[in-house]
Amino acid sequence: MGKDLTGLxxxxxxxxxxxxxxxxxxxxxxxxxxxxxxxxSLSLDALPPLPSVPSNAVADHPxxxxxxxxxxxxxRLSANGAVSCATCHQPALRFTDGLPRAVGLAVGTFNTxxxxxxxxxxxxxxxxxxxxxxxxxxxxxxxPIEQGVSxxxxxxxxxxxxxxxxxxxxxxxxLPPLPSxxPATKQEEAAVTxxxxxxxxxxxxxxxxxxxxxxxxxxxAASLGRDGAKAPDxxxxxxxxxxxxxxxxxAQCINCHNGPLFTNHEFHNTGVLPAIGALPDKGRAEGAxxxxxxxxxxxxxxxxxxxxxxxxxxxxxxGDDLVAAQKTPSLRNLEGTAPYMHxxxxxxxxxxxxxxxxxxxxxxxxxxxxxxGLLPYELKRLExxxxxxxxxxxxxxxxxxxx
Amino acid sequence: MNALPPLLFLALSATLPAAGALAAGALAAEAWPTPNPDNAQVTELGRYRISYASALEPIEINRIHIWVxxxxxxxxxxxxxxxxxxxxxxxxxxxxxxxxxxxxxxxxEGRYLIEGMKFHMGGAWEVVLNVKSGTGDxxxxxxxxx
Numbered sequence: 417m418g419k420d421l422t423g424l425x426x427x428x429x430x431x432x433x434x435x436x437x438x439x440x441x442x443x444x445x446x447x448x449x450x451x452x453x454x455x456x457s458l459s460l461d462a463l464p465p466l467p468s469v470p471s472n473a474v475a476d477h478p479x480x481x482x483x484x485x486x487x488x489x490x491x492r493l494s495a496n497g498a499v500s501c502a503t504c505h506q507p508a509l510r511f512t513d514g515l516p517r518a519v520g521l522a523v524g525t526f527n528t529x530x531x532x533x534x535x536x537x538x539x540x541x542x543x544x545x546x547x548x549x550x551x552x553x554x555x556x557x558x559x560p561i562e563q564g565v566s567x568x569x570x571x572x573x574x575x576x577x578x579x580x581x582x583x584x585x586x587x588x589x590x591l592p593p594l595p596s597x598x599p600a601t602k603q604e605e606a607a608v609t610x611x612x613x614x615x616x617x618x619x620x621x622x623x624x625x626x627x628x629x630x631x632x633x634x635x636x637a638a639s640l641g642r643d644g645a646k647a648p649d650x651x652x653x654x655x656x657x658x659x660x661x662x663x664x665x666x667a668q669c670i671n672c673h674n675g676p677l678f679t680n681h682e683f684h685n686t687g688v689l690p691a692i693g694a695l696p697d698k699g700r701a702e703g704a705x706x707x708x709x710x711x712x713x714x715x716x717x718x719x720x721x722x723x724x725x726x727x728x729x730x731x732x733x734x735g736d737d738l739v740a741a742q743k744t745p746s747l748r749n750l751e752g753t754a755p756y757m758h759x760x761x762x763x764x765x766x767x768x769x770x771x772x773x774x775x776x777x778x779x780x781x782x783x784x785x786x787x788x789g790l791l792p793y794e795l796k797r798l799e800x801x802x803x804x805x806x807x808x809x810x811x812x813x814x815x816x817x818x819x
Numbered sequence: 820m821n822a823l824p825p826l827l828f829l830a831l832s833a834t835l836p837a838a839g840a841l842a843a844g845a846l847a848a849e850a851w852p853t854p855n856p857d858n859a860q861v862t863e864l865g866r867y868r869i870s871y872a873s874a875l876e877p878i879e880i881n882r883i884h885i886w887v888x889x890x891x892x893x894x895x896x897x898x899x900x901x902x903x904x905x906x907x908x909x910x911x912x913x914x915x916x917x918x919x920x921x922x923x924x925x926x927x928e929g930r931y932l933i934e935g936m937k938f939h940m941g942g943a944w945e946v947v948l949n950v951k952s953g954t955g956d957x958x959x960x961x962x963x964x965x
Contacts, residue, residue: 671912672940674881674939680940682939727934730934731883733919784912784914
């Protein structure tokens, strides 16, 4: 018995000693080294400078930014005088429109993609059928269901507006004489198309200014430091941190939603059903074909890159196995950008998370995602984390309103 | 982070898209990454020894970049005029490479310029260099953990 008591005292002393040692130890990080690396890779601190655009010589020109800003909000660039770029890309909604499918002159086929951080992508539109921001800007202008202006009408608007004409000629030199009707000769057509491409390059210069700003997640990532030794930001709840752990781990979201913009800018078939009543979209299989044919692509005469190096286009993957693959959207600023998916099929984040958790067979092609088997509380944690990715844009306020 | 070394950028800018096989003399040889023959790996059937170097080191996801692969025969002689094709993907994810990389130029001494390399996810990748020449067909599978 006495021996037992001695043993107990020794054990208690040992425990007390261990407790004291624990109190003196630095706080341990809630994250493993691999998790920390993943978290830092998603942080805005990891965002590189904007990529240069050899195909657009005025991409960073201040006159082009101001000119593009005016053009972006100008509804005269539409067949009915009522639709501008900003009709679908509304600053208050993170440059989306809150609708399932875009509505310009008519209801479109696709959900409006945000322009925030778009300048980092090598591909534009859900199927990547354009390879530059300025090439992208040409398409809605001409589309009969979006803005529906001809290249000649757009060029004549520049010629007839003294502010536009002055900006145009500062950037691109004299505007050639324009036909009063549709272009009748090859020379007229070339002049009109060149002016139209230049106008799109100015719009792109403005759009390059639309960049994501710091969010609660970014502040949390910064609070962890590179080595995880600092005290984590207390504003980030346990629920949100556990959602982040799922995002970079078991839920595999980071596979496609990677990097500081939460997108790999690539194309994936994740078995999203077509909008009700719509045929399945061909996705990247069609987009890859269209971008090669596009008159404003990186190889085109309108590209300002004399070398026409165009590595993304030259080594682009094509083929039918990309059928129904759509571009990975950014997950920053989800709050203002619902509904989600390429035709706005899902109204809430909970629906989108349920979709990936089930990962049913695709009706066209094959679903790259696998069922996750997450429990309801885990899906709620993921949703809580996704809601920490909202923040004000890192863009001066004057650019976020009409000029 | 996304800026290529200036020399390499100049050399890339000078590469014409449709020029096909370029004369090695026209290229700024010092700008290409240099494979280390000491790290050569033997192909599946033992016909070649291949070493490679990436212009992006360490390799990062979501950035298109170039590799140089040096192909030697089993006796250590450089293999000229081989047809090199590049395949690969993520074995665990059941998908291939996001791009269609190609060998675009012979740089001499068994070295081949490979353009269009890109990886769009972190995790386990496999890049397969397939070699066809008079020596026979063979392939080297390169595992990468990104």
